[in-house]
Amino acid sequence: MSKSSGNRQQEAQQHNPISTSRRHFFKQSLVGSTVLAAPAFIISRNSTAQTIEPELPPSPPTTPWLDELPIAIEPLAQTDLLADTSMLPQGIAHTEIGECGRNNHQHWDDFFGSPVLQPDQADLYELRAKADPQHVFHPDYPPQLMWNFEGKTQAGTPYPNPTFFARYGRPIIMRLHNELPQNHTGFGTPEISMHLHNLHTPSESDGFPGDYFSPVKSGPTLAAPGYFKDHFYPNVYAGVEEFGSIGDMREALGTLWYHDHTLDFTAPNASRGMAGFYLLFDDLDSGDEHDANPAALRLPSHPYDYPLLFQDKRFDASGIQIFNQLDPEGTLGDKITVNGKIEPVLRVARRKYRFRLLNAGPSRFYEFYLVNSANTVQKFIHISNDGNLFTAPLRNRDRIRLGVAERGDIVIDFSKYALGTELYLVNRLVQEKTRGPKNVAAPGVRVLKFIIDREPSEPDVSRVPNVLRPIRMPTADEISAAPVRRWTFSRSNGLWKINNRLVDVNSPRATITKGNTEVWELNNPSGGWSHPVHIHFEEGVILGKFVNGVQVPIPVHERGRKDVYVLGPNTMLRIFLRFRDFTGKYVMHCHNMIHEDHAMMLRWDIKA
Amino acid sequence: MKNEDTTTNTRREILAGLGLATLGLASLNKVWDAMRAEQQTELATTLSSHAANNSGFPNVSLVTHEGEIVRFYDDLIRNKVVAINMMYTQCAGICPVATANLLRVQDLLGLRAGRDIFMYSLTLQPELDTPATLKRYAERHGIQPGWKLLTGMPEDIELLRYSLGFFDRDAEVDDIKENHTGMVRIGNDALGRWSMAPSLAEPSQILATINHLDPKVVHTYTSTHS
Known part of the structure; x- marks a missing residue:
């Protein structure tokens, strides 16, 4: 600080010591880059609006469209949890080998027979909650800490927050290891309770908030800490007892997601990362656009079925993510990450795609529009809300609004555009506080750029039929x-x-x-x-x-x-x-x- | 710089002259008066001291109900697991229930209170809540050692209120003191990790959140029933 500005501040303090001290204090807080829990904002009392505005400075500007998303997602590969016979999944918590003290899996014997799981009875997966100290949200920001649920590709390569491909009638055992650093400092707490939103899941595998665990800690509703926890996802439709077999196919969900749900810490832990997709298929929504089954919808399918996870994040002047744990209304992000990247590009083929949009929080609402480079709004087909296919598609839609945790599946037909066309997904919903959104205003903030850069390798046989999934309305x-x-x-x-x-x-x-x-x-x-x-x-x-x-x-x-x-x-x-x-x-x-x-x-x- | 050192020394001299170790109620009020008289110079001290720590908390001086002069960050927060609520002795609304809940929490903490876990109640009405008033309040409610009731310069208390998150963005709501009595701010400074529990929650729940932030505790829940 220069001498003259210091003098000016001293003078100001003499004139009005109280208001100056408050301003000065909050400005001081802004300076420190090592601030962990700091209320890094300026509080000013606006006499006309009668509101108190803890103002965080905006995140530093970023140059858009420097980073690219992969052209196709890679589904999570299975792990053979039966390979080590001393660590077999079982109905009763396997505490002697380090599982936390969960309740017994319901209906385990009905699904698998007692007590040992046999090969081919279930799909077996493994995730590890881990810290990545070198995540890049944007090339303009330094590599930094992110927490992930880490899985493995078919080739055995670890990658963050993978997408499950699950199928009704095919149970899953998912072993979740907690390998987060117990000495972590700053926002986020290294205990986890992974909620799978909104599978028809027995309570002990639902990721109940009080069921958080780490090797050294267990939540109020969990009996003991542990290194891992097995979740049992039956992948049955709701209505098993009423309809028998695997339940009522009208109750299917297609787009689900998993995230940490630790009591009292869901916002900071979600801000650290730890969220991904769980896509669930059946004979109707089979995930195969070539499906020979005449009943199958044949919606655009992998690799043209692409999940997009949106989170709002805030960064300090040095480009490091911040979250104010002491602000009673949290931290509203002003940078929107798409699958962990700020302003990424997705290169697409000239054909139909199914996009599964998810607002993964923590606080911002979105209203997305698809626009061309002149900001002219483009149409798409809306097929699903909160993972539930509509009875009939909503065609010619121009917007999709998502509160936190809402999902929306849309189909965009890129064949309508010339090669080289660039389109943008923009958020036009104005929001200044975590309390809720305000108005919708054009042109909005561009969060994702599509570049139609190639012809499809084969003719597009996918379709969006006029009838999707029947619904059981209450009488x-x-x-x-x-x-x-x-x-x-x-x-x-x-x-x-x-x-x-x-x-x-x-x-x-x-x-x-x-x-x-x-x-x-x-x-x-x-x-x-x-x-x-x-x-x-x-x-x-x-x-x-x-x-x-x-x-x-x-x-x-x-x-x-x-x-x-x-x-x-x-x-x-x-x-x-x-x-x-x-x-x-x-x-x-x-x-x-x-x-x-x-x-x-x-x-x-x-x-x- | 020189100016600030002088201020601190003067303060120290005043406080030392009052014989802090053996304060009776009358002396508590003298400390209070001395601090009030120093309000202007105290501001300068305050400003210099939060520049000196990286926690983001103002390192202001406060007085406990036992007449002890403490620095908020250095003496109360640094490297500690803490539970902080805001109250005032004349609060008739939810404060009595909050105090009763926290007494139960102190009871459940047993030997951990004042050793592993530090409980603080900051007055929202420092103009009225002198150290002596707080001491009477503590005695009336049977508050045990390990839980400090704190008062200070009104401006410092306001800074703490904002920095700890006991505020509302709506100024009309913010102006009502009782609106800030609903939360217990719970944190672990060494880990830079902060949470909260409602002051009207079951004592076992408040304790569970404290336990969540205390690395020494494995299972966070202690049943208070049966």
Whole structure:
């Protein structure tokens, strides 16, 4: 600091010591690059707006389109978990060889016979939660720390946050090792509880928030720490007990995702990374556009089926990611990563692609548009919401809005464009606070660039049929017979609450008998914020939407099944839910991860 | 620089003159008065001291309910696992429940309180909550050693309130003191890791979050039932 500026500051302090001290303090905080927990912002009280603005400086500018995404994703390869006979997966927690103290896998014997898993009974996978100290979000930023679920390619090469290719009727055992550094400093905590959103998963494999573990720590609902945890993903449709076999095919999900769900730390841990896709296929949505089965949809399939994971992140002046653990409203990212990269390019062939868009949080909402270089909006087909295929595709759509944890599958037909055409995915939703989004404004922020750089190697035989997946809507009798629970999402005393109460993972707020149905009314009586509410385990159907007490039409893309219900300001949604097949503890929470951590979540149980 | 050293020395002399080790209630208030008189110079000290630590926390001077002068970062936070709430002795709303919950937490912590885990209550009303007032509050509620009730210069308390995240972006909400009593800020300075628990949560839940941040603890949950 130069002498003259120092003198000026001293003078200013003499004139107005109190306000100057506050400004000075927050400016001082901004200077330190080693700030770990620092409230690195300036607080100013704007007398006209009557708001307090902790202002983080914007992330440093980046030169767009320097990095490229791979032209195709590589699915996670299996690991032979039966190779070491001393470490076989089993129904009871294998604590003597280092598994954490989870509850017993439900229905293990029904699926596999007791007690030893036989070859070919299940697909076997392995993930390792690990730190990567050299991740590059953007070439303009230095290599830096990211936490990943690391898997292996078919060739045995480790790679971060891989995509599962799973299939209904084919169970999966997934062994999750926790190899995060226990001496880690800064935001993020090295315990994990991996939630698979929103598979029809027994409770002990759901990634319940209290079930976090590391080799030296276990969460409040887990019996003992461990080096690893086996999750059992039955890959059955909901409705096994009602319909037999593997359940009701109308209940299929196609686009699921996994992420850390550690109690109190979901936002910082999600900001560190640790999220990926779990794609689930069946005979209808078979993942094979060449499928000879006449019932198969033959949607564009791998390598033209491409998941896109969006996260909002903030970087300090030196280009290192920051997350303010001490801001009660977290840190809103102003850089949007796509599969871990800022402003990447994806080179595509001149044909149809299926893109699976996921808002992986922690806090930003998106409204994406596809535009050309002149910002003219382009059309696409919307086929799925929250992983649930619509009964019929929504053609000629020009936008897709995603609250945190919402998914949207779209089909873009690049054959309409000349070779060399460049298109952009842009976010036009304006958001300045983690509390919720504001207006939509063009031209928006370009987050991903498509370059149509080649002809396909073979004719495009994929299609988007006019009929996709049937839906089982509740009957009028079912709706009127269903008990109603009302849940109000509100804020008081600096905390986010449900029915004026705070999360307690040791105590269920609702207990439902297996096989029952209920109507849940989700109510956001405030005009100040939005809550993307997620209900684990079961998909629901929105029966009605009310804004300021007035019934409004349900948006056309929200008329199918969902598992994230965006409660905008002054909004109430009525949801029909069935609770089926498994027992145990689950949660409902706001998926704005800051709200979730501060403590807008509740436990609900299914009992036999 | 010279200016700041002088300030600190003057402060130290005043405080030393008051015989800090054996303060009665009357003396506590003298400390308080002395500190108030020093408010202007204290600001300069404050500004120089947060430049000196990298935690981002203002290293302001505070007075405990036992009359001890402490530096917020150096003496209360550095390398410690801490649980901090904000309260004021005249708060009739949720503060009594919060205090009762934290008493139960202190009880559950047993020997860990004051050894592994440090509990602090910062007053939101430093103008009224003198060290003596806080001491009476502590005695009335049976607060044990290892839990410090803290007051200080109003401006310093405000800085701490913001830096610890006890604030609301809506100024009208922010102006109501009771709105800042709902949270226990829990952190581990050595790991640079911070979380929170609701002050109205079950004591076992607050303890579970503390345990999550205490590397010495394996299983985070202790049942308070049965």
